[in-house]
Amino acid sequence: MLEVTNLTRFYGDYCAVDDVSFSAKPGEILGLLGHNGAGKTTIMKMISGFLEPDAGSIRFDGQDCTDTPQHLQQQLGYLPESLPVYPELTVANYLDYAADIKGLSGDRKIQAIQQALAVTDLSDTLHKPIQTLSRGYRQRVGVAQAIIGKPKLIILDEPTNGLDPSQIEHMRNAIRALAENSLVILSTHILQEVEALCDRVLIISHGKLAVDESLPQLRQSDQLAVKTNLPESDARKIFMLEGVAQMESIEGGYRLQLHQHQNPEQAAHRVAEAVIKNGHQLFGLMPEKRTLEALFHQITGSLTSTAEEVRKEELSHAE
Numbered sequence: 001m002l003e004v005t006n007l008t009r010f011y012g013d014y015c016a017v018d019d020v021s022f023s024a025k026p027g028e029i030l031g032l033l034g035h036n037g038a039g040k041t042t043i044m045k046m047i048s049g050f051l052e053p054d055a056g057s058i059r060f061d062g063q064d065c066t067d068t069p070q071h072l073q074q075q076l077g078y079l080p081e082s083l084p085v086y087p088e089l090t091v092a093n094y095l096d097y098a099a100d101i102k103g104l105s106g107d108r109k110i111q112a113i114q115q116a117l118a119v120t121d122l123s124d125t126l127h128k129p130i131q132t133l134s135r136g137y138r139q140r141v142g143v144a145q146a147i148i149g150k151p152k153l154i155i156l157d158e159p160t161n162g163l164d165p166s167q168i169e170h171m172r173n174a175i176r177a178l179a180e181n182s183l184v185i186l187s188t189h190i191l192q193e194v195e196a197l198c199d200r201v202l203i204i205s206h207g208k209l210a211v212d213e214s215l216p217q218l219r220q221s222d223q224l225a226v227k228t229n230l231p232e233s234d235a236r237k238i239f240m241l242e243g244v245a246q247m248e249s250i251e252g253g254y255r256l257q258l259h260q261h262q263n264p265e266q267a268a269h270r271v272a273e274a275v276i277k278n279g280h281q282l283f284g285l286m287p288e289k290r291t292l293e294a295l296f297h298q299i300t301g302s303l304t305s306t307a308e309e310v311r312k313e314e315l316s317h318a319e
């Protein structure tokens with residue numbers, strides 16, 4: 001069990017991570033989302049012991065990791081944003097070194113390397129120097145070193161970065177399999193990745209934890225599309241009295257954003273009654289599901305990348 005409490009980190013006067021708290025357990029895949037500079041990497045570096053928090057605590061399996069970072073590091077697999085790989089080493093030598101660092105030896109070490117190679121589909125490149133590999137293969141080496149020895153906590157910063165579509169699918173399946181016994185925290189700019197993989201999403205905005213919700217919770221509808229001849233001037237006044245937080249005009253009516261924790265069925269009932277009671281006609285009333293993309297824009301007010309945009313960007317940077 002990971003328990004992050006009131007985690008805070010400054011760079012000089014700038015508060016990059018501001019009082020973030022959450023907890024998670026093995027079996028979960030947590031998606032860390034946020035715009036550039038939101039504080040995701042700083043959070044991941046603190047959890048993995050690479051950066052000290054200014055305030056707050058990180059506990060893993062009941063032990064305080066600020067006092068004993070070694071306790072967590074032996075159970076941690078970490079793929080940082082830019083992996084400090086050793087270009088002249090072969091894949092085999094590098095993974096051997098990574099296994100040594102995790103304290104593996106003998107048959108356990110061989111087995112752990114073989115498992116990591118199988119998961120990342122790297123067996124063919126075993127004797128190649130890392131510097132001769134393409135970007136996608138280097139990324140796979142990074143993931144392989146992170147998952148060696150099946151750590152209980154796996155932190156992956158943009159794990160599918162640089163992979164082709166079939167490898168992305170392969171990697172996602174591998175992450176799902178790893179999460180059967182481990183807690184996986186992954187940071188990504190690709191919303192579809194979170195939707196495809198994660199059980200829970202944490203949205204970080206300006207260093208603060210803005211959303212901590214399970215994906216099923218997130219997909220619950222909290223909007224209503226109401227088709228009516230109610231004029232806009234009356235509509236705003238009437239709907240705001242019925243638990244509506246925001247309203248926008250759509251063709252033939254309005255889209256109503258409900259306040260958090262409103263029951264959509266009860267709100268729909270009240271909205272319908274209010275339209276009729278005020279002498280107008282109701283042509284339709286439909287619940288609408290929230291999407292992760294809409295929520296992200298609502299929270300961060302900025303654009304993030306779709307998988308396609310990220311791939312285009314990668315192609316333009318391709319070697």
Ligand SMILES: Nc1ncnc2c1ncn2[C@@H]1O[C@H](COP(=O)(O)OP(=O)(O)OP(=O)(O)O)[C@@H](O)[C@H]1O
Pocket residue numbers: 011016034035036037038039040041042043
């Ligand atoms: N070493 C540092 N010194 C000073 N400021 C830093 C340092 N590292 C990060 N920051 C600042 O802290 C804030 C959070 O950075 P962080 O790298 O954690 O964001 P992020 O969410 O991971 O962004 P990205 O998605 O671009 O990787 C940013 O404003 C960044 O400029």
